[in-house]
Amino acid sequence: MPRQASSAPPVRGRPRDPRTRAAILIAARALLERGGLTAVTIEAIAQSAGVSRPTIYRYWPNAPAVAMAAFLETTGAAEASSKPRNALSALRAQLHALADAFAAPAGRSVAAMVAAAQSETELAKAFRNEFIARNRDATRALLERCVADKAIEPPEDIELTLDLVFGPLFYRLLMGHAPITRSFVDRLVDQVIRARCT
Amino acid sequence: MPRQASSAPPVRGRPRDPRTRAAILIAARALLERGGLTAVTIEAIAQSAGVSRPTIYRYWPNAPAVAMAAFLETTGAAEASSKPRNALSALRAQLHALADAFAAPAGRSVAAMVAAAQSETELAKAFRNEFIARNRDATRALLERCVADKAIEPPEDIELTLDLVFGPLFYRLLMGHAPITRSFVDRLVDQVIRARCT
Amino acid sequence: MPRQASSAPPVRGRPRDPRTRAAILIAARALLERGGLTAVTIEAIAQSAGVSRPTIYRYWPNAPAVAMAAFLETTGAAEASSKPRNALSALRAQLHALADAFAAPAGRSVAAMVAAAQSETELAKAFRNEFIARNRDATRALLERCVADKAIEPPEDIELTLDLVFGPLFYRLLMGHAPITRSFVDRLVDQVIRARCT
Amino acid sequence: MPRQASSAPPVRGRPRDPRTRAAILIAARALLERGGLTAVTIEAIAQSAGVSRPTIYRYWPNAPAVAMAAFLETTGAAEASSKPRNALSALRAQLHALADAFAAPAGRSVAAMVAAAQSETELAKAFRNEFIARNRDATRALLERCVADKAIEPPEDIELTLDLVFGPLFYRLLMGHAPITRSFVDRLVDQVIRARCT
DNA sequence: TCGTAAACGAGACGGTACGTCCAGTCTTTTT
DNA sequence: AAAAAGACTGGACGTACCGTCTCGTTTACGA
Numbered sequence: 001m002p003r004q005a006s007s008a009p010p011v012r013g014r015p016r017d018p019r020t021r022a023a024i025l026i027a028a029r030a031l032l033e034r035g036g037l038t039a040v041t042i043e044a045i046a047q048s049a050g051v052s053r054p055t056i057y058r059y060w061p062n063a064p065a066v067a068m069a070a071f072l073e074t075t076g077a078a079e080a081s082s083k084p085r086n087a088l089s090a091l092r093a094q095l096h097a098l099a100d101a102f103a104a105p106a107g108r109s110v111a112a113m114v115a116a117a118q119s120e121t122e123l124a125k126a127f128r129n130e131f132i133a134r135n136r137d138a139t140r141a142l143l144e145r146c147v148a149d150k151a152i153e154p155p156e157d158i159e160l161t162l163d164l165v166f167g168p169l170f171y172r173l174l175m176g177h178a179p180i181t182r183s184f185v186d187r188l189v190d191q192v193i194r195a196r197c198t
Numbered sequence: 199m200p201r202q203a204s205s206a207p208p209v210r211g212r213p214r215d216p217r218t219r220a221a222i223l224i225a226a227r228a229l230l231e232r233g234g235l236t237a238v239t240i241e242a243i244a245q246s247a248g249v250s251r252p253t254i255y256r257y258w259p260n261a262p263a264v265a266m267a268a269f270l271e272t273t274g275a276a277e278a279s280s281k282p283r284n285a286l287s288a289l290r291a292q293l294h295a296l297a298d299a300f301a302a303p304a305g306r307s308v309a310a311m312v313a314a315a316q317s318e319t320e321l322a323k324a325f326r327n328e329f330i331a332r333n334r335d336a337t338r339a340l341l342e343r344c345v346a347d348k349a350i351e352p353p354e355d356i357e358l359t360l361d362l363v364f365g366p367l368f369y370r371l372l373m374g375h376a377p378i379t380r381s382f383v384d385r386l387v388d389q390v391i392r393a394r395c396t
Numbered sequence: 397m398p399r400q401a402s403s404a405p406p407v408r409g410r411p412r413d414p415r416t417r418a419a420i421l422i423a424a425r426a427l428l429e430r431g432g433l434t435a436v437t438i439e440a441i442a443q444s445a446g447v448s449r450p451t452i453y454r455y456w457p458n459a460p461a462v463a464m465a466a467f468l469e470t471t472g473a474a475e476a477s478s479k480p481r482n483a484l485s486a487l488r489a490q491l492h493a494l495a496d497a498f499a500a501p502a503g504r505s506v507a508a509m510v511a512a513a514q515s516e517t518e519l520a521k522a523f524r525n526e527f528i529a530r531n532r533d534a535t536r537a538l539l540e541r542c543v544a545d546k547a548i549e550p551p552e553d554i555e556l557t558l559d560l561v562f563g564p565l566f567y568r569l570l571m572g573h574a575p576i577t578r579s580f581v582d583r584l585v586d587q588v589i590r591a592r593c594t
Numbered sequence: 595m596p597r598q599a600s601s602a603p604p605v606r607g608r609p610r611d612p613r614t615r616a617a618i619l620i621a622a623r624a625l626l627e628r629g630g631l632t633a634v635t636i637e638a639i640a641q642s643a644g645v646s647r648p649t650i651y652r653y654w655p656n657a658p659a660v661a662m663a664a665f666l667e668t669t670g671a672a673e674a675s676s677k678p679r680n681a682l683s684a685l686r687a688q689l690h691a692l693a694d695a696f697a698a699p700a701g702r703s704v705a706a707m708v709a710a711a712q713s714e715t716e717l718a719k720a721f722r723n724e725f726i727a728r729n730r731d732a733t734r735a736l737l738e739r740c741v742a743d744k745a746i747e748p749p750e751d752i753e754l755t756l757d758l759v760f761g762p763l764f765y766r767l768l769m770g771h772a773p774i775t776r777s778f779v780d781r782l783v784d785q786v787i788r789a790r791c792t
Numbered sequence: 793t794c795g796t797a798a799a800c801g802a803g804a805c806g807g808t809a810c811g812t813c814c815a816g817t818c819t820t821t822t823t
Numbered sequence: 824a825a826a827a828a829g830a831c832t833g834g835a836c837g838t839a840c841c842g843t844c845t846c847g848t849t850t851a852c853g854a
Contacts, residue, residue: 013803014845020805036317043835052806057837114372115313119234124374132373159376160366160385167365168358170372174312175330176322178357187358214825241814250827255816409798410850416800432713439840448801453842504712510768511709515630520770528769555772556762556781563761564754570708570764571726572718574753583754587786607829608819614831637809646832651811793854800849806842813836823826 023049024056028070033105037112040067064116068123071113072130075106087145088152092189094142095165098135099185102173107180111173136162152193164192221247222254226268231303235310238265262314266321269311270328273304285343286350290387292340293363296333297383300371309372334360350391362390419445420452424466429501433508436463460512464519467509468526471502483541484548488585490538491561494531495581498569507570532558548589560588617643618650622664627699631706634661658710662717665707666724669700681739682746686783688736689759692729693779696767705768730756746787758786 027049031039042063046053060066085093101107113131117124139162146152155161168188172180225247229237240261244251258264283291299305311329315322337360344350353359366386370378423445427435438459442449456462481489497503509527513520535558542548551557564584568576621643625633636657640647654660679687695701707725711718733756740746749755762782766774 011847013801013847014805016804038317041835042837054807054838055805058804062837111316115316118309118313118372119236128373128375132375136375157385160382160389163366163369163376164362164386164389167367167369168361169365171361171365171368174316174368174372175326177326177330177334178361184358187355188362191358191362218826239814240816250829251815252817252828253826256825260815407798408852409796410800410852412799434713437840438842448803450802450843451800454799458842507712511712514705514709514768515632524769524771528771532771553781556778556785559762559765559772560758560782560785563763563765564757565761566765566768567757567761570712570768571722573722573726573730574757580754583751584758587754587758606821607827608831610830635809636811648812648833649831652830656811795854796852798850802846805844808841810839815833818831820828
């Protein structure tokens with residue numbers, strides 16, 4: 001009887017110390033937060049994680065990749081609020097949460113990741129799948145609940161609706177031409193779904 | 199007798215060769231287009247412009263600044279179409295033009311500049327003023343013409359409307375989760391101004 | 397009854413696979429021949445011997461040590477010719493054989509070992525005892541046979557005579573200022589023992 | 595009127611600071627003396643010369659090359675003694691000087707350079723031309739003076755004679771099977787030129 | 793026959809040095 | 824006085840090996 005019936009290959013060689021990976025990501029995240037992307041150098045990570053440079057390269061191919069991993073690992077996607085409420089106010093709450101994050105220092109990290117993603121397809125893919133897609137999924141689910149609850153009229157094109165909701169948020173985050181306030185989010189939501197409100 | 203009697207200080211020493219500045223910007227733009235931001239190094243610019251490194255530093259403080267200058271210099275803002283037409287179709291045409299640019303290779307340069315702007319306030323300001331603001335101004339003008347022509351209802355918050363138009367465009371450009379097609383622009387415009395259409 | 401009554405401790409655990417040692421030495425020798433000393437890395441040996449790095453360290457302390465072992469193992473000392481002949485011509489034959497080896501690609505390995513010996517006492521000792529001494533012993537024996545046969549006058553200082561014979565050979569091998577030809581060996585021998593020829 | 599009439603191109607750009615080169619060589623020499631070849635790393639040189647790593651690479655291609663340059667720069671070739679004397683005793687004096695150097699710690703540097711020369715043709719050439727050849731030239735000149743003075747019979751092959759003199763010295767230096775004493779040199783010289791002594 | 797102990801492969805890990813690239817600055821000569 | 828060229832410091836890059844370690848697996852022997 002095989003010990004490992006399914007897919008995973010039996011572990012060969014010395015297993016990785018999980019603390020190593022964790023230390024690297026924590027260090028990277030810290031560097032990212034103050035200092036931004038340019039502060040996330042392999043050198044600095046190694047230093048502050050108490051890890052050797054080659055070890056980092058054993059996990060990731062370059063510094064931005066570590067930064068992205070750190071970002072995605074430590075940035076929870078939009079979680080459904082624990083408080084039960086009607087779908088529309090849950091939607092509002094979710095977007096407020098995202099907007100708050102964007103307005104907070106953490107927003108700079110998001111912006112940094114968007115920037116990082118512009119110069120490496122691999123990072124772009126990771127960011128898209130792990131951050132963008134998750135946020136869209138969460139919001140899409142709520143929109144569908146709204147429709148089911150008849151709180152809003154069914155949108156013709158739900159993906160476009162998502163673009164209309166997230167687009168302006170990222171636009172303000174990245175261009176900085178105007179602040180991301182709660183009232184901004186409110187007006188944004190109003191505008192996007194008003195046409196279909198009963 | 200001074201050559202420049204009035205405000206400007208009399209030019210002393212060897213005058214700057216205007217071709218130098220041009221050569222640098224052209225080289226930077228070329229590097230930006232293929233290779234992206236990371237290819238725009240002072241080293242490479244100097245090389246391909248046939249100019250010495252210190253000379254470049256005499257004009258700009260660092261490589262991204264040159265890239266930004268090159269981008270802004272060679273990227274015309276949205277121009278009003280020469281053909282006279284009604285305001286609404288002019289608006290559509292303008293956004294189509296922008297979308298086409300975003301979809302073309304040049305879109306990568308825009309994305310690169312957004313990325314560059316994330317790590318330097320100075321660049322962010324330049325980009326905002328020279329690119330973002332210009333585009334918003336042009337579109338705002340058309341929107342106002344639409345209102346004047348009674349083609350659309352006056353929007354409550356015109357800045358928000360602009361965010362709703364540009365946000366999704368940049369969002370798709372930067373995240374790449376979906377293509378920027380003509381139909382996308384059409385549906386976007388429809389959605390944003392439908393509520394106010396007569 | 398213990399298998400090894402005397403000094404050695406009874407073999408416990410899995411015995412060493414003799415093929416392992418052989419594979420390592422063969423790989424090391426091959427690497428040494430093309431590539432020289434710098435090519436003999438533990439990494440490369442392990443790779444081409446199909447052996448893990450720690451295994452090599454179980455046998456030798458470092459890469460030059462493996463190289464030296466490989467060299468000494470696969471390089472026979474000057475053998476007495478099978479054909480019986482008079483002592484003087486046997487001496488000549490022996491030195492010609494050495495000179496031929498020096499002139500051949502194998503000479504580069506000898507030079508590499510001399511070089512290796514310069515930075516590690518342990519290697520120096522091994523090389524001296526296993527290569528230098530053996531060659532001197534063989535030649536000393538022949539010189540003594542020559543004396544016994546009255547082919548040459550007894551040298552005052554036989555060690556100096558050996559230095560006079562071997563010194564120039566190594567000197568040319570290592571400095572490369574002149575080739576190691578057969579005629580060179582002939583003239584060398586003539587010169588060294590002429591004074592004492594009958 | 596050209597400032598530099600002959601071959602050299604007029605110096606463009608900032609000239610090299612001669613102290614930089616000197617500092618590097620001094621540091622390299624010091625490292626070579628204690629620590630041997632393996633201690634001469636670019637890293638260490640840069641450190642102790644107060645110079646950056648890339649600067650060293652601007653002068654030499656790798657660490658052994660710096661070591662060789664340092665060795666050759668700071669190791670004067672055998673100089674003719676200032677005291678006037680007859681050719682034969684001058685010859686003896688010269689070889690004694692070399693032997694003393696070989697026996698001293700500096701001898702280790704010579705050995706290190708021989709070793710270094712075994713793995714790079716470029717270094718071998720430099721060492722041969724700057725060290726080996728110079729020593730041979732000096733001794734050849736004295737041998738010729740001896741012949742002119744009729745102190746010794748003209749050797750049939752003066753290059754072979756030089757090999758007979760230097761070979762055993764290097765042989766002992768590199769193999770370490772016997773010390774390089776003054777008496778060794780005396781007996782060596784006796785042996786090599788006795789045959790031709792009047 | 794069944795532990796036990798070593799051999800062995802695999803790979804993690806901290807290190808050290810490598811050789812390179814680029815950034816900025818400084819020091820010259822040339823225009 | 825600017826431009827042009829190149830020296831120079833300095834920081835980080837990504838890679839190659841090193842030597843040690845920690846595993847899991849294999850193989851022989853001896854109890």
